[in-house]
Amino acid sequence: xxxxxxxxxxxSYTDFSGLGxxxxxxxxxxxxxxxxxxxxxxxxxxxMMLKSMREANEPMKDDDNKSQALDTFxxxxxxxxxxxxxxxxxxGVADFMERAVKQQQAPAPSTDELLKSRGKGIALNPKQxxxxxxxxxxxxxxxxxxxxxxxxxxxxxxxxLTGGRK
Numbered sequence: 031x032x033x034x035x036x037x038x039x040x041x042s043y044t045d046f047s048g049l050g051x052x053x054x055x056x057x058x059x060x061x062x063x064x065x066x067x068x069x070x071x072x073x074x075x076x077x078m079m080l081k082s083m084r085e086a087n088e089p090m091k092d093d094d095n096k097s098q099a100l101d102t103f104x105x106x107x108x109x110x111x112x113x114x115x116x117x118x119x120x121x122g123v124a125d126f127m128e129r130a131v132k133q134q135q136a137p138a139p140s141t142d143e144l145l146k147s148r149g150k151g152i153a154l155n156p157k158q159x160x161x162x163x164x165x166x167x168x169x170x171x172x173x174x175x176x177x178x179x180x181x182x183x184x185x186x187x188x189x190x191l192t193g194g195r196k
Contacts, residue, residue, distance in 0.1 A: 065132055068124035073116035075123055080108040 054064035065147075084104060119125060 044139060064128055065124070068127040068131075069116045069119075070126060072119075072121060072123040073112045076115050076121065077108055077112035081105070084108070 052063055052066060055066070115121070116124060
């Protein structure tokens, strides 16, 4: 039965030999080194989040659940959970960082390339079609309603507001 947890050698930000390997990898293949360092950053971020959550929960612990051994175990557990979560891309921080770094490394397009990519420009002063306005004779006739509404006297309008009083 296979385990869903990746049990391969974990590359951690605290593993100094792993950092040396990552530096060598960056000289050969920048994209894979960028991905790995972004994952390590996400792991560090998740671990700091878990640590903050545990510290916020500290006042709720009773004397039976407070010990240095338990704190050490929780720290190691949080580190392993954060590494596994970062490998799965749980929060997407690594993906975001990788895209941002690649965007910064990409050369800026020239003005000519930008203008060509825009296609047809928008006219600054486009010709406008005239709007037909009603004439004075048409306005004097009034507007036709779909169905005739009975006209009410002013008192009929006031009665709902005044409760029938005049």
